[in-house]
Amino acid sequence: MEEPSPKELPDFGNTEIAFSNKTNSELKKIERLFRAMNNPSLVKIGSALSMLSVKFRVPFSEYLIKETIYEQFCGGETLLDCQKAIDKLHKYHTLTVLDYGAEAKSTEEEFDAVMMQNIKAIEMAASNNSVPVISTKITGLADNEVLEAMQRKETLNAAQQSKYEALVKRIDTICEKAREHGVGVFIDAEEICLQDPIDALAMEMMEYYNKERVIVYNTYQLYRKDKLADLKKDYETSRQKSFYMGAKLVRGAYMEKERERAEEHGYPCLIHTNKNDTDRDFNAALTFCVEHYETVSVCCASHNMESNMHLAQLIHDKKLDKAHPHLNFCQLQGMSDFITFNLAKAGYNVAKYVVYGPVKEVLPYLIRRAEENTSITGEMGRELSFIHQEIKRRGL
Numbered sequence: 001m002e003e004p005s006p007k008e009l010p011d012f013g014n015t016e017i018a019f020s021n022k023t024n025s026e027l028k029k030i031e032r033l034f035r036a037m038n039n040p041s042l043v044k045i046g047s048a049l050s051m052l053s054v055k056f057r058v059p060f061s062e063y064l065i066k067e068t069i070y071e072q073f074c075g076g077e078t079l080l081d082c083q084k085a086i087d088k089l090h091k092y093h094t095l096t097v098l099d100y101g102a103e104a105k106s107t108e109e110e111f112d113a114v115m116m117q118n119i120k121a122i123e124m125a126a127s128n129n130s131v132p133v134i135s136t137k138i139t140g141l142a143d144n145e146v147l148e149a150m151q152r153k154e155t156l157n158a159a160q161q162s163k164y165e166a167l168v169k170r171i172d173t174i175c176e177k178a179r180e181h182g183v184g185v186f187i188d189a190e191e192i193c194l195q196d197p198i199d200a201l202a203m204e205m206m207e208y209y210n211k212e213r214v215i216v217y218n219t220y221q222l223y224r225k226d227k228l229a230d231l232k233k234d235y236e237t238s239r240q241k242s243f244y245m246g247a248k249l250v251r252g253a254y255m256e257k258e259r260e261r262a263e264e265h266g267y268p269c270l271i272h273t274n275k276n277d278t279d280r281d282f283n284a285a286l287t288f289c290v291e292h293y294e295t296v297s298v299c300c301a302s303h304n305m306e307s308n309m310h311l312a313q314l315i316h317d318k319k320l321d322k323a324h325p326h327l328n329f330c331q332l333q334g335m336s337d338f339i340t341f342n343l344a345k346a347g348y349n350v351a352k353y354v355v356y357g358p359v360k361e362v363l364p365y366l367i368r369r370a371e372e373n374t375s376i377t378g379e380m381g382r383e384l385s386f387i388h389q390e391i392k393r394r395g396l
Contacts, residue, residue, distance in 0.1 A: 010342040015390035018338035073334040075354035090130040093344040095351035099135040101362030114140040115170040126181035133184035142167035150197035189219035210244040214297040217246030222282040248299040297326040303336040
């Protein structure tokens with residue numbers, strides 16, 4: 001095998017490639033939006049006002065949201081609406097992860113409706129070569145009260161047991177449909193008070209559906225002190241039981257909430273005390289997965305430039321095939337284009353999370369991501385600087 005040349009590594013500072021899919025007017029529009037999002041206080045106030053305005057159906061509120069944050073970060077209200085985004089990403093050699101933005105449902109009818117949305121997404125993915133995977137949230141498929149009881153290791157009563165069995169049937173139906181169509185399923189991570197039963201369910205699905213190839217992925221939140229060890233333990237289990245492991249790696253989206261809950265209830269917080277520890281564990285998890293890439297499919301689901309370069313460098317140094325289906329990157333649509341499109345240009349497997357659904361359904365998801373990427377990670381400031389750089393390069 002020939003020695004890979006240094007130019008094969010992505011150049012995240014190449015703003016011409018990063019924003020090649022944006023017209024001058026589009027670039028100016030996202031500059032205004034990102035400038036607002038770079039202000040944590042403004043994001044906090046705007047998030048609260050957005051939730052209230054949609055809840056109480058304030059005139060034109062949905063229209064304003066659609067024309068700003070929704071347009072930037074969502075594929076549309078329906079799956080059909082997403083086709084335009086899928087085609088545009090494909091034009092720039094970028095894959096799509098379809099993600100129905102529903103979460104925290106409460107009735108069996110709503111849970112069944114979310115399951116059907118997931119199945120329709122799988123069918124649509126199967127008809128698009130550039131959509132290898134969909135994402136699903138267990139909180140959209142089950143009653144949180146049941147998951148919380150299981151987290152506390154309580155014995156479920158008859159009603160709770162029935163609800164849990166219904167959840168297992170729903171996620172099994174989704175995974176079965178995914179295997180039938182050759183599409184992957186990311187099972188999203190949740191808050192700590194719900195996560196243990198989700199982890200167990202994800203492992204159960206992986207054991208059954210990942211015998212021949214990776215269909216099911218669990219999500220590991222590396223801002224948790226215990227998740228690097230859990231990743232390694234799950235890998236050992238996968239080897240003992242002879243199934244492929246799917247690992248989507250994220251930092252985490254509930255940091256402040258988790259710390260407040262731990263303080264309120266007087267138990268040790270599982271979240272790392274500083275960002276350096278989170279970064280260390282995240283990159284160590286990437287390294288571990290690449291070392292075992294033949295039996296582990298990893299997705300670096302991150303907006304962190306250093307971690308994305310870490311994975312690209314690992315692939316480069318080990319002289320691995322950049323297009324290997326077990327070596328993947330992913331960012332949210334509308335964010336970190338300097339990472340996504342430079343990775344795509346360099347030939348790596350990279351996708352955008354294309355969230356879809358009615359405004360009121362996806363707003364909590366979008367607000368959480370806006371807050372996460374503003375006040376916690378600080379990545380928004382770097383993104384804004386690249387946008388300014390491209391505006392200057394174009395002489396606008």
